[in-house]
Amino acid sequence: MARPPRFDKDQFLDAAVRLAAASGPSGVTMSAVAQEVGAPSGSVYHRFPGRPALLAEVWLRTVGRFQDGFLRALASDPSGGAAARHVVAWSRTHPAEAALLLYGPEDFGRADWSEEHRDRAHRGNRQVRLALTGLARARGAEGPRALEKAALALVDLPLSLVRRHLRAGTPLPRHAEDLAEECAKSLLPGPEPG
Numbered sequence: 722m723a724r725p726p727r728f729d730k731d732q733f734l735d736a737a738v739r740l741a742a743a744s745g746p747s748g749v750t751m752s753a754v755a756q757e758v759g760a761p762s763g764s765v766y767h768r769f770p771g772r773p774a775l776l777a778e779v780w781l782r783t784v785g786r787f788q789d790g791f792l793r794a795l796a797s798d799p800s801g802g803a804a805a806r807h808v809v810a811w812s813r814t815h816p817a818e819a820a821l822l823l824y825g826p827e828d829f830g831r832a833d834w835s836e837e838h839r840d841r842a843h844r845g846n847r848q849v850r851l852a853l854t855g856l857a858r859a860r861g862a863e864g865p866r867a868l869e870k871a872a873l874a875l876v877d878l879p880l881s882l883v884r885r886h887l888r889a890g891t892p893l894p895r896h897a898e899d900l901a902e903e904c905a906k907s908l909l910p911g912p913e914p915g
Contacts, residue, residue, distance in 0.1 A: 737779040742817035777838035805905035808879035874908035
């Protein structure tokens with residue numbers, strides 16, 4: 722019987738998250754990840770064919786986890802308040818992952834990702850766009866401006882609050898979720914759902 726692997730994919734991705742949070746995407750190398758985990762470099766190459774695949778996987782896993790919670794929050798609360806709160810609460814609970822998301826997929830080598838990785842990123846982003854479009858439509862607003870306004874209210878604004886504190890190295894204030902929700906509700910297109 723074959724011996725189970727000593728290191729699994731998530732251990733390497735967790736290490737990549739820590740490295741990205743500390744040093745940015747440039748700090749995520751195959752050898753740095755192996756060293757962070759205490760594994761031989763070959764173990765990393767066994768899970769990821771090269772650095773582009775490693776960068777794609779760490780980005781996609783992180784953004785996917787964030788988007789899953791965001792979409793659940795958006796579905797549970799048609800006012801959008803829960804989604805705005807989720808951005809801050811998730812970032813508070815996952816500070817290393819939130820620091821990683823301050824970058825973008827281009828910083829994680831998107832141009833070199835496989836077609837499968839680019840497709841996964843597109844599908845996740847499409848789900849969020851559709852959900853935001855649905856929220857705007859339910860509030861009586863349609864079109865590109867309504868989508869931009871919903872994204873600003875529920876994603877960009879809460880992330881700017883998170884970004885300021887993460888970059889300053891200060892904890893998010895206890896009232897950060899309340900502020901995100903209040904500001905989001907004041908910016909959302911159309912009337913409050915009835």
